[in-house]
Amino acid sequence: MSAPLPEPPARLLADGELAARVAARPDADPGAEGELCRRFAPRIRLYGLRHLRDEASASDLVQEVLLAVLARLRAGEVRDPDRLASFVLGTCRLAVSQRARGAVRRAALLARYGGELAVADAERPRVDDERLDLCLGGLPARERAVVQLTFYAERASGEIAAELGTSAGNVRVLRHRAIARLRACMGAEEAAP
Amino acid sequence: MRCDRPIRIEALLDYWAGELPPERAGAIEEHVFACEGCAARLAELEALAAGVRRLTAAGRFRSAVAPSVVALLAARGLRVRTYVSRAGETIPCGAAPQDELLVTRVPVALRGVGRVDVVLCDDDWGERERVEDVPVDRRRDELLIAERVDTPALRAAYVVRFRVVAVDAGGERELGAFALAHDPRGPPGTAG
Numbered sequence: 419m420s421a422p423l424p425e426p427p428a429r430l431l432a433d434g435e436l437a438a439r440v441a442a443r444p445d446a447d448p449g450a451e452g453e454l455c456r457r458f459a460p461r462i463r464l465y466g467l468r469h470l471r472d473e474a475s476a477s478d479l480v481q482e483v484l485l486a487v488l489a490r491l492r493a494g495e496v497r498d499p500d501r502l503a504s505f506v507l508g509t510c511r512l513a514v515s516q517r518a519r520g521a522v523r524r525a526a527l528l529a530r531y532g533g534e535l536a537v538a539d540a541e542r543p544r545v546d547d548e549r550l551d552l553c554l555g556g557l558p559a560r561e562r563a564v565v566q567l568t569f570y571a572e573r574a575s576g577e578i579a580a581e582l583g584t585s586a587g588n589v590r591v592l593r594h595r596a597i598a599r600l601r602a603c604m605g606a607e608e609a610a611p
Numbered sequence: 612m613r614c615d616r617p618i619r620i621e622a623l624l625d626y627w628a629g630e631l632p633p634e635r636a637g638a639i640e641e642h643v644f645a646c647e648g649c650a651a652r653l654a655e656l657e658a659l660a661a662g663v664r665r666l667t668a669a670g671r672f673r674s675a676v677a678p679s680v681v682a683l684l685a686a687r688g689l690r691v692r693t694y695v696s697r698a699g700e701t702i703p704c705g706a707a708p709q710d711e712l713l714v715t716r717v718p719v720a721l722r723g724v725g726r727v728d729v730v731l732c733d734d735d736w737g738e739r740e741r742v743e744d745v746p747v748d749r750r751r752d753e754l755l756i757a758e759r760v761d762t763p764a765l766r767a768a769y770v771v772r773f774r775v776v777a778v779d780a781g782g783e784r785e786l787g788a789f790a791l792a793h794d795p796r797g798p799p800g801t802a803g
Contacts, residue, residue, distance in 0.1 A: 433645070457647065458644075460650060460651075460654050461643060461644050461650045464643070464650065464653055464654060464657055465640065465644075467657060468626075468627065468629075503641075503644040503645035504641065504644070504645070506644055507640055507641060507644040542654065542658070543651075543654050543655050543657075543658040544658055544661075544662075545658050545659055545661075545662040547662055547665060547666060550659070550662045550663070550666060551666055551671050554663065554666060554671075558743060558744060559674060559675055559742050559743065559744055559745040559746065560744045560745070560746060563675075563676070563677040563680075563746040565663050566663065566667045566676070566677060566680050567677055567679065567680060568628055568660075569660040569661075569663040569664050569667070570663065570664050570667035570668065570680060570683070571677075571679055571680055571683050573679070574628075574629070574630070575628075575630060581677060581678070581679055581746070582677070582746055583747075583749055590625065590630065593624065593628065594621045594624060597620070597624055597656070597659065598620070600659060601620070601655075601659070604659070
């Protein structure tokens with residue numbers, strides 16, 4: 419009788435298989451839960467930054483959402499594991515809409531599942547500021563103004579247009595061009611044609 | 612992991628800047644959560660935006676800067692020293708030890724003017740370098756030039772000469788010629 423094939427490592431599993439493995443273990447499967455955290459922490463963080471506009475709040479959201487997802491999976495409450503990504507996104511949306519509530523529940527979940535979160539602090543991309551400074555300096559002045567007004571001053575295209583004496587559509591074009599130049603200068607690879 | 616239907620970087624940028632209608636933004640979020648490749652691209656974009664934010668917050672500028680950015684920096688605590696240029700005059704300037712950003716307000720008549728260039732000049736007012744299409748403040752009829760105090764060039768005495776020119780299809784005309792005499796010892800009146 420041949421020995422059973424070893425299970426593939428968690429990192430090679432599709433989202434649905436990963437969710438099913440987490441849900442199937444009566445005791446913790448640190449590998450599967452850690453992979454789930456590693457895979458979704460960056461996306462939750464981006465969602466938090468986009469909607470909460472605050473680094474600390476985004477970090478809190480990562481913790482809160484991952485804890486909630488792990489708890490729901492292990493309780494067998496995720497009906498369709500193949501739609502894990504949608505489930506995580508839905509949990510994010512609910513968490514953001516309920517920010518004021520839930521501190522006590524978070525504390526309880528953290529006490530129970532907090533160990534798996536260590537891997538959630540995934541490596542975040544960070545640019546070389548000195549190189550970016552040079553690249554920014556190489557932008558046309560108007561494009562540089564648009565990216566500063568967008569990302570530092572957090573102005574909408576209409577407000578930027580009013581300040582620079584142009585149209586909102588042109589501001590978006592300038593922003594696209596500026597980012598394309600910065601990415602090329604910083605050596606970013608294009609993912610697709 | 613490569614995506615077989617990647618979201619264009621322009622769409623990710625518009626999403627990140629909050630420029631998309633809710634349905635389109637939601638669709639991008641759905642895709643990003645299900646796609647490690649596009650999530651990584653969005654993360655790179657966010658890192659770039661965060662870098663721009665850090666550098667701007669630190670006053671890492673060269674040449675003309677949008678007025679509201681300077682106002683926001685000052686409101687958020689950056690120590691800004693401001694000088695006002697006058698056409699045809701050499702204005703003495705310098706930074707005190709506690710200053711972090713030097714800003715020069717350059718008054719120019721902007722009525723009817725489209726593109727404005729700043730032309731950096733040599734000692735004979737010949738063109739040395741040109742910064743094209745700089746942001747201007749049309750409410751106050753001025754442009755702002757900013758430089759971080761710890762820039763190595765500010766450690767020595769020097770005179771910077773520049774002309775502000777209006778450029779249009781018919782050519783260019785000068786709006787003013789300005790000069791700043793930088794003293795590394797500090798602002799005018801600082802004891803030597």
